[in-house]
Amino acid sequence: MISIEPATLAHAPALQTLFEDRDVTEHLAFPEPYPPGEMARYITTAIAGRQAGTRYVFAVIEPDGQPSGIALLKDVDARAGTGELGYAFGRAYWGGGRATAAADATAAFAFETLKLKTLRAVCGAMNLASLRVLAKLGFVEESRFDEVRTKWPEPRQQIVLRVRSFGYVPQMRPVTLTLGFDPSKLPPGVPLSAMRVLLTDPAGDTHDKSIWGKGTVDETVSFP
Numbered sequence: 001m002i003s004i005e006p007a008t009l010a011h012a013p014a015l016q017t018l019f020e021d022r023d024v025t026e027h028l029a030f031p032e033p034y035p036p037g038e039m040a041r042y043i044t045t046a047i048a049g050r051q052a053g054t055r056y057v058f059a060v061i062e063p064d065g066q067p068s069g070i071a072l073l074k075d076v077d078a079r080a081g082t083g084e085l086g087y088a089f090g091r092a093y094w095g096g097g098r099a100t101a102a103a104d105a106t107a108a109f110a111f112e113t114l115k116l117k118t119l120r121a122v123c124g125a126m127n128l129a130s131l132r133v134l135a136k137l138g139f140v141e142e143s144r145f146d147e148v149r150t151k152w153p154e155p156r157q158q159i160v161l162r163v164r165s166f167g168y169v170p171q172m173r174p175v176t177l178t179l180g181f182d183p184s185k186l187p188p189g190v191p192l193s194a195m196r197v198l199l200t201d202p203a204g205d206t207h208d209k210s211i212w213g214k215g216t217v218d219e220t221v222s223f224p
């Protein structure tokens with residue numbers, strides 16, 4: 001299971017290597033070729049943005065501790081309740097549901113922690129995998145425009161999508177919780193539903209959950 005954490009300069013070297021692949025930056029505003037030290041510069045700006053409350057960049061971390069990509073909110077305007085979602089992963093990590101999971105955790109952070117009302121996303125019309133990720137989260141197309149970038153031989157159509165907090169479709173985020181004891185061995189009369197725990201999900205949000213033990217030491221709890 002992946003986790004996401006605020007990006008720091010410790011993540012920069014691994015992410016720099018991933019972003020030097022043109023497949024990763026092809027549809028994005030990032031420069032090509034990706035210049036040496038660019039990720040460190042990007043994260044330094046992101047750290048300042050986090051302090052200002054305008055930009056939240058997360059590193060996506062694999063179970064072995066390696067960063068596999070980023071998920072982010074930019075142009076956050078707390079007063080207006082708006083922000084823009086983005087994400088990108090190293091080529092070797094595509095196709096495993098990571099973007100859906102990381103985008104979902106970041107959207108949950110936006111709506112539940114920052115209390116934003118609307119998220120926007122801008123996605124290339126040819127970027128079908130990303131459009132699918134956004135559709136799963138409830139994003140709907142709002143408008144289109146042609147964008148010119150020197151790295152593209154001709155203008156490319158971009159789609160502007162938006163989701164409101166009430167239209168957001170949270171994805172299942174299963175977490176295995178180790179109870180540390182066998183609930184079937186509880187003394188008679190102890191109501192399992194009374195056993196409440198506070199769990200922290202990958203977005204850093206805490207959830208108050210009732211545990212209905214099925215007689216095993218591990219229980220799987222899904223968010224939200």
Ligand SMILES: CC(C)(COP(=O)(O)OP(=O)(O)OC[C@H]1O[C@@H](n2cnc3c(N)ncnc32)[C@H](O)[C@@H]1OP(=O)(O)O)[C@@H](O)C(=O)NCCC(=O)NCCS
Pocket residue numbers: 023024025027028086087088089090093094095096097098099100101122123124127128129130132133
């Ligand atoms: C786009 C990107 C983030 C997707 O990451 P990912 O981890 O492969 O995404 P997921 O596995 O969570 O989901 C991809 C979905 O798109 C679908 N998909 C993949 N290729 C597709 C295609 N060519 N046409 C239609 N759907 C496609 C997958 O089947 C999956 O949908 P499903 O869960 O319903 O089966 C990844 O390719 C990437 O990092 N690209 C470079 C950066 C980028 O483009 N970022 C987005 C900017 S808007």
